[in-house]
Amino acid sequence: MEDNGFIRFEGVREYLPVLELFEIYRSQTLVAKRQANERTKGNNVLRMEAILKHYGIDLDSADITCFASKTGAGIPICDDWVAHRGCNEMRQARSIFSKAWIKRYKQLGIDTSYFSNWIALSLEGVQVTPFDANRKELDTIRSKCEALKESDKDMYLMYALAYGLGLRSSEIQRARFDDLREDFDGNKLIRIHDPKSGGEYQDRPCDPSWWEQILSFSTGNDAFIVPVQEDRITREFPFFLRRICGVVDDRPVHRLRKYCGHRVMRENGNNAFVASKALGHSSVEITSRVYVGMPTIQRSF
DSSP states (O other), rough: OOEETTEOOOOOTTOOBHHHHHHHHOOOOOOSOOOOOOOHHHHHHHHHHHHHHHHTTTTTOOOOGGGGOOOOOOOHHHHHHHHHHSSSHHHHGGGGHHHHHHHHHHHHTTTGGGGGGHHHHHOOOOOOOOOOOHHHHHHHHHHHHHHHHHHHHHHEEEEEEEIOOOOOHHHHHBBBBBGGEOOOOOOOOEEEEEETTTSSSEEEEOOOHHHHHHHTTSSTTBBBSSSOOOIIIIIIHHHHHHHHHHHHHHHHHHHHHHHHHHHHHHTTEEEEEHHHHHTTTSHHHHHHHHHHOOOOOOOOO
């Protein structure tokens, strides 16, 4: 039986193979404004597979009843994982059992009672570490990276996209010159395709100075802004930031993105909403928690 392009099964599919459930999750699209993109859903499945394998579940032969499995002490495996491994990986894996997906599984006739422990699982909120900006570090980064404009144009553009516009490494790899656009009011934007937050694309407002600087390097509307092998962005550039600029962060390119958010927020009246839109965060709350900083107290005399 067809239902808006999907197959609706009659009766209850009690012994659906686990791998078939994962394929349904990866391949189907919910009728919703925001949802995980293909890459994120793939990562969520990998997390779930790792958890199930940890408890000795053979994915090739297991069906969905395995989600009701318990340890020898009678503890549901999802609760046991959180108790010993924490919430981060579990949070990703449990995305497979969000309210919207449970509704979809029921429409397909899948018996969701085996997922009850996962649905009821209580997880702590995401722990966000406030960004600790360092003026000396930033001055060094800017000095060393600005020098790249003459010696290594591609690496300079990596810096411009990360620090100037706040792009992630994966977004730098996909960025094209025709993604740089203007809206009706003349605001400078960059279109991010297949964004982390979900959806087909996301338009982010940009610092006009950096937007124009990057566009000045254009050699063709549909050309990649940084037309290099992936290793240059994911290995060489981080190495440059660590070795030459002295960045000690585990994710040096992402630290440039954070400096972008820090700069945008402070240059726009400490407005977390503006920074949130520029970075493509899913909520202003996340931005506020990352860039909380110290308030500026005006002189009294």
